[in-house]
Amino acid sequence: MISFFAVILTVIFIVGGTVLNYYSNYVYSSTYDQLTGYGQNAERLVARTSSDGHYQINAETIRNIETVFKNQKVNFAIYSAATNQTNGNLRVYPAPNENAMRPVPLHLTKAYWQTLKKSEYIRDVSSTGKLLRMDQMPTGAQPEAYVVVPWFYENKMIAAVVVSARIADINSNINQIESNMFVALIISLVLALILAYLLARYQVSRVNQVRHAAHEVADGNFDIDLPSKHRDEIDDLASDFNIMAKSLQDSQNEIERQEERRKEFMANAAHEMRTPLTTINGLLEGLAYDAIPEESKGKSIELMRGETKRLIRLVNENLDYEKIRTGQIRLSEREFDAMEPLHNIVTQLTQKAAEAKDKLILEGTAPVQVYADYDRFVQIIFNVIQNAIQFTQNGQITIKAERGFHEAAFTISDTGIGMTPDQVRNIWDRYYKADPSRKNTKYGESGLGLSIVHSLVKQHGGDIKVHSQLHEGTTFKITFPDSTEPKEEKPKLEK
Numbered sequence: 001m002i003s004f005f006a007v008i009l010t011v012i013f014i015v016g017g018t019v020l021n022y023y024s025n026y027v028y029s030s031t032y033d034q035l036t037g038y039g040q041n042a043e044r045l046v047a048r049t050s051s052d053g054h055y056q057i058n059a060e061t062i063r064n065i066e067t068v069f070k071n072q073k074v075n076f077a078i079y080s081a082a083t084n085q086t087n088g089n090l091r092v093y094p095a096p097n098e099n100a101m102r103p104v105p106l107h108l109t110k111a112y113w114q115t116l117k118k119s120e121y122i123r124d125v126s127s128t129g130k131l132l133r134m135d136q137m138p139t140g141a142q143p144e145a146y147v148v149v150p151w152f153y154e155n156k157m158i159a160a161v162v163v164s165a166r167i168a169d170i171n172s173n174i175n176q177i178e179s180n181m182f183v184a185l186i187i188s189l190v191l192a193l194i195l196a197y198l199l200a201r202y203q204v205s206r207v208n209q210v211r212h213a214a215h216e217v218a219d220g221n222f223d224i225d226l227p228s229k230h231r232d233e234i235d236d237l238a239s240d241f242n243i244m245a246k247s248l249q250d251s252q253n254e255i256e257r258q259e260e261r262r263k264e265f266m267a268n269a270a271h272e273m274r275t276p277l278t279t280i281n282g283l284l285e286g287l288a289y290d291a292i293p294e295e296s297k298g299k300s301i302e303l304m305r306g307e308t309k310r311l312i313r314l315v316n317e318n319l320d321y322e323k324i325r326t327g328q329i330r331l332s333e334r335e336f337d338a339m340e341p342l343h344n345i346v347t348q349l350t351q352k353a354a355e356a357k358d359k360l361i362l363e364g365t366a367p368v369q370v371y372a373d374y375d376r377f378v379q380i381i382f383n384v385i386q387n388a389i390q391f392t393q394n395g396q397i398t399i400k401a402e403r404g405f406h407e408a409a410f411t412i413s414d415t416g417i418g419m420t421p422d423q424v425r426n427i428w429d430r431y432y433k434a435d436p437s438r439k440n441t442k443y444g445e446s447g448l449g450l451s452i453v454h455s456l457v458k459q460h461g462g463d464i465k466v467h468s469q470l471h472e473g474t475t476f477k478i479t480f481p482d483s484t485e486p487k488e489e490k491p492k493l494e495k
Contacts, residue, residue: 008192016185023177032123032147035074035163039149042076042161047151057159059093075144077162081113092159116150117157123147125167206234210241222249276307331373331459335483338370338401338408341378346399349385357394358414360385364401370408371483376456383449384412384476391474392416406482407462413475419468427466428454 046061062076078093112122124146144164151159213224224245226238283300286292292300346362353360370377381399388397395415402409419427427450457464461481468474 008196009189012185012189012192016181020178020181023181024174027174027177028145031145031165035145035147035165036121036123036149038069038074038076039147039161039163042163043149043151046078047153047159057092062093073166075164077164079160079162081157081159112148113160116148116160119150119152121147121149203234206238210234210237213241213245217245217248222246222252273311276310279307280304331376333371333373333460333483335369335371336374337367338377338410339364339366339368341374342381342399342401342410345378345382345385349382349389352386353389353397356389356392358389358392359396361396361398362401363398368401368403368408370480372460372462372480376460377480380453380456380478381410381412383453384478387449388412388414388416388474388476395473404479407479408482410478410480411475412478413473415473418470418472418474420470424466424468 042062042065045065046058047056057078057080062078066074066076076093077091080092115122125144144166146162146164149161149163150157151161209226213226216224222245224242226242228235228238228242230236230239283292283304287297287300342362342364346360350360385397385399392414393416397412397414400411400413402411454464457478457480462479464476464478466474466476
């Protein structure tokens with residue numbers, strides 16, 4: 001607010017001073033121009049040539065002209081260019097004994113006569129001492145503004161007329177203008193200060209809204225929506241603040257979701273680990289105390305191995321996800337035929353699919369070249385097919401491999417339970433399970449499988465999309481782009 005007032009005061013004083021100075025100069029300039037015009041026009045009225053060719057000045061006519069300009073306080077004095085030894089330049093009008101109180105000079109110096117002979121006008125004020133000295137003014141006379149205009153006849157300067165006007169009258173006009181201007185400035189200043197106060201108060205209230213919103217965000221309330229009409233920088237700041245608050249709200253929601261899933265995972269992991277650990281511990285105690293018959297020891301050991309592998313799988317999935325997420329896994333990408341590992345994966349998972357009464361179908365017999373890390377490619381496809389088996393009962397899972405435009409595409413479709421749009425949006429999230437009731441199944445118990453798949457595909461520079469409808473099945477489409485590096489040309493054999 002103070003800055004508003006300071007700017008307004010500075011502008012008003014500068015503008016006011018400039019305008020007053022302009023009007024002051026304008027009034028003096030206009031007065032000088034007016035007096036110059038009087039001097040030029042007076043020559044045509046009062047000067048004439050006699051019958052014998054001499055130049056004559058009619059004093060009566062100039063006296064009448066002075067009478068006309070009496071109200072304007074304009075006076076005339078005419079000097080002949082002729083000189084005599086006694087009086088110097090002769091003053092033709094008024095006569096030396098006439099109007100003694102008029103502030104007219106007694107003579108013009110040679111320097112000024114030289115200036116006048118060059119057809120140049122002389123403008124001055126009697127009180128400045130430059131042209132008309134104070135000692136040349138009668139006692140009690142007031143300073144006047146003078147213009148000296150030369151008169152010429154047949155290219156020869158004959159006389160000079162001094163046209164004067166009282167400074168007091170000029171200053172009176174200037175003072176009247178200054179008085180009016182001062183009143184206008186005071187009114188403008190008051191109105192400007194009122195307007196500045198209202199504008200400053202309005203802007204400060206808007207800034208305080210942003211400050212209050214910032215305090216709300218600092219206190220953890222991200223549900224902020226500042227009004228913004230995109231009119232100025234404060235509106236832009238409010239828009240940016242709204243975007244920031246929404247981003248923080250989304251981040252907070254994501255943190256809370258991830259925390260819930262972490263807690264759910266820890267509960268699931270604890271449950272999943274407690275069961276095999278309890279089984280392993282019971283079997284070990286049975287073996288230690290010979291409580292297990294000899295013929296059952298082999299089966300007990302095999303059961304412990306299976307439970308141990310299950311624990312290792314839970315731990316490895318978490319370690320793999322963290323390594324992939326933090327970029328600690330380096331890919332050894334190369335080009336290979338994808339059909340070979342696809343056949344191997346189908347062979348490995350056929351028994352598991354049969355347990356769920358599912359049928360695995362691999363489409364495509366021609367070589368399908370893919371540029372990827374072989375082991376990670378197998379892990380991606382294996383996890384997606386295993387996920388399809390987990391959520392499909394008495395159905396069919398189809399794996400299709402084909403070449404696209406500078407890419408290899410793999411489509412895995414099932415006829416399982418499908419997902420809702422909300423579930424589709426969240427399946428890539430860590431610890432998320434589309435069907436929490438299946439947390440005790442043998443596969444996918446951690447909720448990390450698809451998160452690992454998504455991260456690995458992105459690390460390959462590829463893309464993975466999912467389309468699903470509830471109770472109708474799910475389709476995953478995975479694409480791997482070809483290598484951008486130029487292939488080495490094979491050397492041609494000479495015939």
